[in-house]
Amino acid sequence: MNTTVDQAQLFRRLRWHLLVNTITELRGGSMVRPLTIVLSSLLVWAFVFAVSYSGLRFMIEEAKIPPDEGIVGLIIGLMFFTLGVALTFSTGLILNGSLFSGPETAFLLAQPLTADRVFAYKFQTAVAFSSWAFLLLGGPVLIAYGIVASAPWWFYAMMPFYFLGFLLVPSSIGGVVALLLVNFIPNQRRTFLAVLVLFGLALGAWWIWGLITEGRRAGQPEEAAAAILNRFSFARSLWLPTAWVTKGLQSAGRGHLGDALFQLTLVWSNGLMLYLLVTWMSTFLYRRGYNRCATGGDLRRKHGGVWIDNILLACLCFVHPSTRQLILKDFRTFRRDPQQWGQVLLFTILLLAYFTNLKRLFIRGLEWPFQNWLSFLNLLAVSLLLCTYTGRFIYPLLSLEGRKFWILGLLPLERDRILWGKFGFSTVGGLLVAVPMVLWSDVMLAMPWEAIVLHALAVFAMTTGLSGLSVGLGACMPNFKETDPSKIAVGFGGTVNLVIGLFYLILVLLFVVGPYHGMMTLVATSDQSPTPFFWLIVALGVALGLLTAIIAVVWPLRDGIRSLRRMEF
């Protein structure tokens, strides 16, 4: 090995060249795309800031809860805990995909580079990809906290350092897990994922059970609130880095520089230690893992699941045969990649378990207004799941055709059909998951039939609209060079799609079910029956919601089809 080569500097220079050339290319091309991305990011940022600021201001100024009280720390701790768990999973999954496959990896591993340097380069790329949503969401919350708590200027200066130090912890854990998995159970990674899903499910169910039972045991509302808050206190455990970040940021907010610096040192020292651990492990596990991953399974693996495909084909008998085959192709690609659907499956099972337990655990203690809004919140949870599903899996579909696009391009069928096929795949898949979930939640909550119909309509509008947006925008902003769907989803176009999808989701909820839930609360509190005017408003809302859905389907798909027709391959 040539010891005179500074490999870290080599990769820094490579990144610099790649960045400069990408910016030069962007400047030379249309500014619409980068501007859309910046604007969308700013909108999300502003929205999160506004919600956080008003919430924290209410707590601190109206409810007179001091900013250094447990509840505020709990919120910050929970935010970091949730984002940290998400980051561990996303970094682990991205690393699992990028460390052990792909042409760049093979290229780098055949060069005179040490395994830990290649690992560090891939690790940093994965962290950058998986963490910028973390910065986009975490930044405005903390700035809002700083303003409300009248924090000194150096609170804001310290914030990025807390973020960066904290990022190292979950990302390194994700890296360690990825290395261990491919080295010791390369063939059982799917089984491990299934076990992880079951474990997560059991843990979630146990936690929700405890949360609800503690809430019910408490006599007074204050006691119930305290009991529920106590249930969340794990996020502030002294052994968790989230607690160090929370404590440090609160100290900084109060102007206690010494403690803030101490906690920051704690975060960084542990983060760096974990980073060192994972890079040290990579020196002897990375090349070995690559070898195990590449040769762990049989060369020719038989893929089953023909019966599922047949069921899908039977369900789609009314669709044009070529469109049906396109849907089947996408379905096969999807179901053969458990890394992709594992996360959605986890959330779906957790939500279903929660809905199933609603009646037994909650309903007897709930009054109608709470029941009314609980059903709305459940619908919101399903909607967010749908938004994740379309953003994560449907948006990258066209980009994933990549360099193989000529196969579709040369097929004797209209290109429009390609997009309609993907739209059909997304809509059918989304409806099959979301409608039963919402109906189940409403049945468990014993909601009236009109609420169930409205919720089903809302899910229909959301599924079709989000599918139209993801398929259409995916065709307008394809990224044929990227082969990793997670990177396409978190890339520029994917983020724009996610932001537009979230706004669309809010609009549909506001129009289709907002008037019903809002006015039902008013009716219940004033002890009156719903008037014809009430139903007129609800009907108008539904009409507006469905109109929004039609626009969300037609507009992006029309532009996507135009873009696809013009596409050269």
Added chain:
Amino acid sequence: MIQLEHVHKRYGTKLAVEDLNLTIAPGELFAFLGPNGAGKTTTIKLLCGLLFPTAGRVMIGGYDMRTQGDLARPLLSYVPDLPYLYEKLTGREFLRFIAEMYGIPDATARERISQVIESFSLEAFVDDLTERYSHGMRQRTVFASALVHNPKVLIVDEPTVGLDPYSVRKLKDELRRLANAGTTVFLSSHSLDVVEELADRVAIINHGKLIGCGTIDELRNKARVDGSLEDLFLTLTLPQPEDQLAPTSEGLRP
């Protein structure tokens, strides 16, 4: 320079390479042939240290690729069948990146880069982003990058795919020149005419086993086949009754 000792490579239950023994001397242009799925690419990946043998040893320049890979890799260059380039780098920047990776001093790097640009006629596009390159342009750029550091061992997989006749000619001349200058060239190709023209020795692998190794004349004599390398290859790799040809670890037993 290259030595494979009783190398086995298993993918799950499938044995992709079985008891492979090869010794290739410095300055030898060695061709490695076989039908699709015979184990050629696996062998190449073993030589590059991308994969490790299930049993046996792969040595490059006297270093064991499993335990001393970091010492062996600076000696070799690998040109895969699907060349990889960073899309947002220009060809020149990519060559520069490779030169830096091998620790070539600045002045020497500039000189070497100019030489390989000229050798592979990259002048017309070397300052464009590689995302705009055709397959042939990519292949030539990757070849140029493989030679920037004067490797002791050059491993090439299907080098002529996508190249125009002029580039193929230049490539063949370059491979011959390298071998004459002392570089060991390990060439895997389905272009039998190229192999016939260039190779000092040829090895043929089928179903993971070496079924023949030697000069083309030696192989002809052993297989009792007159004619081109194509005839020889087809005779050896088509399914044969077991009593006619029995593969051994040393080569062909007629």
